[in-house]
Amino acid sequence: MSMKALQVSDVSISYNGSLAIDKVSFDVEEGDLIGIVGPNGAGKTTLFRAILGLQNYSGVIKLFGLEGKKYYSLLPLIGYVSQKVNFEQNFPATVSEVVAMGLLSERKMHKNATILQNCGYCWNRVYKKINKDSDKVLEALKTVNLESYKDRRIGELSGGQLQRVFIAKALVKDPILLILDEPVTGVDVETQNKFYSVIKKINDENKITIVWSSHDLETIAKLANKVACMNRQLFFHGQKEEFFSNKDLLKTYTESAMYMHMHHH
């Protein structure tokens, strides 16, 4: 049986007096690529912020079975790509310098990690013969197909390229979990497809557990093996096939998405 990478149990979050998230529970197993679907404003980002320790919540969240202090010691090992990164457009940093920032919280062998996690670290450092930081950065850029951009100034890149740079920044530290919050919003279809293959590769080859949020069902249908569907409350959690064969659920989702959509405009 594979290990549970993330366990969310009965998590509620209130925001200015109203419930943004109401008793949400689901598990993510190691190696999963889980799609969190829900309309805009469903609380996906809020939930991620809670997982990342940036938001207070009630309930229990466990990372690899750990909670409390040990949970916080694992936090830096989560790779997180937020929906929008607000950085100075003229920031004088090259692509590789930005990716190297991720090394600040690189996975080191430490006693809190399981033997398996330590082995993963050894494997990357010893067998892949990666021992220099610059090699690690280049390796991460190769994974997202941006190695030829390594010396470009960060502000010169397009939105889709930027998202890939931030994924490389999350990958470079050898994350135990990758959280992507609506990573392809506002990116054209061709770029999206390139992006999907990169994500698939990271999940298949690098065996990294990925939690991916989207309000677009098609994306999830293409990539994920599991789905969690939420709009403040959790409506569904399970295998992708099960979700897409449940016509009632899809109908509810589409209606609530439409409702939210109309509400927003």
Add this chain to the structure above:
Amino acid sequence: MTLEVFGYAFMQKGLIAGAAIAIICSLMGTFLVLRRYSLFGDALAHMAFGGISVGLFSGVYPLWTAYAVSILGSLGMTKLRKSTNISGDAAIAVLLVSGFGIGVLLISASGGFSVDLFSFLFGSILLISNEDTILILGISAGVVASLVLLRKQLLHFTFDEEQAKVSGLNVDRLNYVFVIIAGITVITSMRLVGILLISALIVLPNITSMLLGKGFKQTVITSMSISMFSVVVGIVLSYYLDLAPSGTIVMISVAILVATLVAKYLGLVGKSTPITKTI
């Protein structure tokens, strides 16, 4: 032209101390400018004016009171920003006017402006003693060492504070350490160009180098070179032209910035990478 100017002891001291100050100001300035704290240096210096007046008023060595008041003031401002809704630029304004206000108040109470005060306001790099030179060199070495040690943390924190927090950085603590180093840098540098022009050293070389450099490392090195050049040439030129060193240094930095802007406009520099927004 003989280089007699380098033979004078006051010139040597001024140039050595000036070069050290050029380095710390440009290094600290990179982070300050990128964090949109460009006028923070100005606020700290005005706070220092209050500190100096406390020193002159109470008979304590003014530089020490300047350090104390500026560091306390900047920590207070950080706290103010964090715990209230006052925005960054407004908090800087509060710091600036309260520092200068205390200064004007105490000076009027102690009988008006003195030579000492003028040297703090407009700089007096050629009047510094051997002890001052050693102090400036020592503090500069400390500032450079701490910034080099913290460079990765500061870079990540400057680029994206939230991501830095997620990756396990103690952002609040780092922010306090950052403003303390900034405070020390500004007070140490006051001797070169004075309270009123300190922002020039922090901001100008960095804006220029950001127009030129691609990466962070390159930007820092370029900015440091521009800063050193302005200070050294400024001090020497001011001697020959019989002008105030502080104004000369600042105007050379301005000239370099304007020249870079013009060169960029004409397409002479920064053309190496056309901005292509390919997919």
